[in-house]
Amino acid sequence: MEFFVQQFLNxxxxxxxxxxxxxxxxxxxxxxxxxNFAHGDIFMMGAFFGVFGSITLGLPFVPTLLLSMxxxxxxxxTIERVAYKPLRQASRLSVVITALGVGLxxxxxxxxxxxxxxxxxxxxxxxxxxxxxxGVSISNVKIIIIVLAALLFAGxxxxxxxxxxxxxMRAISYDKFAVPLMGVSQDxxxxxxxLLGTSLAAAGGILWGVAFPVLNPYMGLRVGWxxxxxxxxxxxxxxxxxxxxxxxxxxxxxxxxxxxxxxGISSTxxxxxxxxxxxxxxxxxxxxxxxxxxxxxx
Amino acid sequence: xxxxxMSLGLILVVVAATLGSLPVAAQEDCDFVGEVVIGVIGPLxxxxxxxxxxxxxxxxxAVDEVNAExxxxxxxxxxxxxxxxxxxxxxxxxxxxxxxxxxxEENVVAIIGPQASKQAVPxxxxxxxxxxxxxxxxxxxxxxxxxxxxxxxxxxxxPFQGPVVAGFAAKEFGAKTAAVLYDVxxxxxxxxxxxxxxxxxxxxxxxxxxxxxxxxxxxxxSQLTNIIAAKPDVLFTPQYYNEVPLIVQQARELGFQNxxxxxxxxxxxxxxxxxxxxxxxxxxSTHYAPDIATxxxxxxxxxxxxxxxxxxxxVAALTYDAFQLLFTAIESANSLERADIRDxxxxxxxxEGVTGQMSFDEQGDPIKCAVIIQIKDGAFTYYDSACxxxxxxx
Numbered sequence: 056m057e058f059f060v061q062q063f064l065n066x067x068x069x070x071x072x073x074x075x076x077x078x079x080x081x082x083x084x085x086x087x088x089x090x091n092f093a094h095g096d097i098f099m100m101g102a103f104f105g106v107f108g109s110i111t112l113g114l115p116f117v118p119t120l121l122l123s124m125x126x127x128x129x130x131x132x133t134i135e136r137v138a139y140k141p142l143r144q145a146s147r148l149s150v151v152i153t154a155l156g157v158g159l160x161x162x163x164x165x166x167x168x169x170x171x172x173x174x175x176x177x178x179x180x181x182x183x184x185x186x187x188x189x190g191v192s193i194s195n196v197k198i199i200i201i202v203l204a205a206l207l208f209a210g211x212x213x214x215x216x217x218x219x220x221x222x223x224m225r226a227i228s229y230d231k232f233a234v235p236l237m238g239v240s241q242d243x244x245x246x247x248x249x250l251l252g253t254s255l256a257a258a259g260g261i262l263w264g265v266a267f268p269v270l271n272p273y274m275g276l277r278v279g280w281x282x283x284x285x286x287x288x289x290x291x292x293x294x295x296x297x298x299x300x301x302x303x304x305x306x307x308x309x310x311x312x313x314x315x316x317x318x319g320i321s322s323t324x325x326x327x328x329x330x331x332x333x334x335x336x337x338x339x340x341x342x343x344x345x346x347x348x349x350x351x352x353x
Numbered sequence: 354x355x356x357x358x359m360s361l362g363l364i365l366v367v368v369a370a371t372l373g374s375l376p377v378a379a380q381e382d383c384d385f386v387g388e389v390v391i392g393v394i395g396p397l398x399x400x401x402x403x404x405x406x407x408x409x410x411x412x413x414x415a416v417d418e419v420n421a422e423x424x425x426x427x428x429x430x431x432x433x434x435x436x437x438x439x440x441x442x443x444x445x446x447x448x449x450x451x452x453x454x455x456x457x458e459e460n461v462v463a464i465i466g467p468q469a470s471k472q473a474v475p476x477x478x479x480x481x482x483x484x485x486x487x488x489x490x491x492x493x494x495x496x497x498x499x500x501x502x503x504x505x506x507x508x509x510x511x512p513f514q515g516p517v518v519a520g521f522a523a524k525e526f527g528a529k530t531a532a533v534l535y536d537v538x539x540x541x542x543x544x545x546x547x548x549x550x551x552x553x554x555x556x557x558x559x560x561x562x563x564x565x566x567x568x569x570x571x572x573x574x575s576q577l578t579n580i581i582a583a584k585p586d587v588l589f590t591p592q593y594y595n596e597v598p599l600i601v602q603q604a605r606e607l608g609f610q611n612x613x614x615x616x617x618x619x620x621x622x623x624x625x626x627x628x629x630x631x632x633x634x635x636x637x638s639t640h641y642a643p644d645i646a647t648x649x650x651x652x653x654x655x656x657x658x659x660x661x662x663x664x665x666x667x668v669a670a671l672t673y674d675a676f677q678l679l680f681t682a683i684e685s686a687n688s689l690e691r692a693d694i695r696d697x698x699x700x701x702x703x704x705e706g707v708t709g710q711m712s713f714d715e716q717g718d719p720i721k722c723a724v725i726i727q728i729k730d731g732a733f734t735y736y737d738s739a740c741x742x743x744x745x746x747x
Contacts, residue, residue, distance in 0.1 A: 058578065058582050061578050061607070062574075062575060062578055065572075065574035065575055065578060065607075066575075068574070069572050069574070166398065170402070171397070171398040171399070171402035171405075172402050172403060172623065173402075173595050173623070173627060175598070175626070175627050178629045178630070183602070183606060185605070185606055185608065187608060192606065192607050192608035194606040196606070197606075263571075266572075267571040267572065267599055268598065268599070268602070268627070269571070269595050269596075269598055269599055269627055271400070271595070273399075274571075277569050308572070308575070309572075309574065309575040310575070311575075312564070312575040312576055312579065313575050313578065313579060316579070321563075321565070322564045322565050322566065322575075322576050322579070323537045323565045325566075325567075325575075326567065
């Protein structure tokens, strides 16, 4: 039982992080029908803005987090204005290729700027404390990640569902030709989408850096793919889907090595089994768990 | 020295190395009649850039030293040593590409590198197929040199290192059970994990958990929870300095209190910065310890420290040894033909390097001692030695 609870907490932590990053993929796709392949690298930038805040400026945890979310949010809006907006009438393929290019620019730009040596946050940014609850170890880092991810998701959900801006986002997502005619500024809504999506990725980046304190400019690649897969499985375009997809991926990645052995699967088989399961979900529900089929007009 | 300054320094060194050798004072009077071009391959970028940095620093120092003494003498004439540095990006496919480029386009007489087995094993195939001598300083996986007459190394092998660590765990901690956590997608950790398992089982230590992950993973909590549930006396993890901090910190957060031991891949000083207090007191096996260096070793350490401002790690020491082996071979071959250099390398019997005495077996693998290092108060400190039976010869 302790074993199960421990693995459950491990999965909750990993899944929360994936979910935070998957939200950005999903929101941008929902509004622009663009798969923003630079998102993983924006997450990486968020983690590195954290290095800037915590080491260069010597800030404590909460200001570092806020600073990184603001800077990354501005970076996201700038990227959209400079790289994606001029291509709004171009084919979707051009924009996807541009997104890949932006990702490479961020990665290699940072590599040239800071060098290849891995970084970590100062140890006192979040001083690790471990609590032992009847055989289950839980650290304050885990609690912070799980609680903060849940709060951020709740905040985002409220914005999208309960505010006028959120309504505008949903409306643009529904019909991006008619809605601007009603006086909703498409550009502002898109900027807001990028601002929210990228600042959540930044929060994910900081929390990732606290949980796994070895940061390098390539860290966004793998995490980015996985969050993208999580968003697709959850149903890309739907923020509940991104959250559920992220948690699902986290749970599969933790529970396959945890219980695989009892049915003869060693931890080596984690990725094949994990992604095999996700494929099965997509075969059964091609639009993902929360996705709705869109009809393409031809 | 700040990290940024170090990486700037690295870039300058690489640029300088690529453009040609650095000017050295004594060079003027030597009347060089030609150049000896040696290829160097290391992970300058990618997961373990500090390893690449040590490679370049040691290589540059070895070359400057030999050029200051009028380079290499062949048929009584002076040849200037020039290195061409290539980055394998810590990837197997890039190692193959740059090894081929060095051999075919740069026409090097020999290659020093790559360092990690993941790159050295495939690059060794290229060097062997194209009949170019290659010395991998740091690779400990047997496959690098096995049945490859053109490939040599300066490090000991994992079938030796595995029993060393297992023996240490039994002696130091009285371990009856052990667990292993390793990267299944990388040659070095996978090979060494298996060597450790076999050695542990042979010496009566039960392996209660043998868990793996793949390169690039950062969350090991599931595997570590499995390991903790199996209650091992000691955890062995043969990983690199960018992974060890994550493994150690996560193990402690999950409540693992027993010792964690490692292998020579731990020995990069950046490990201490990244891991902090969590790694304090832990042990690993490696190639050399600056605190017990021989006379040759002390001279190297002093020169290196003066030049770069910090102590050389094991990669730097082994790279330097690899260069000395190659220089010795070229001068005794008295030729710049790749085949002659290979023969001369193969006929070296006993060599006194900065990492200690070594002799070579028929596979071109050194027989040498290992040391156990303890991470103590932010430094790597000598703790113990372990030598193969009957070595060093009296």
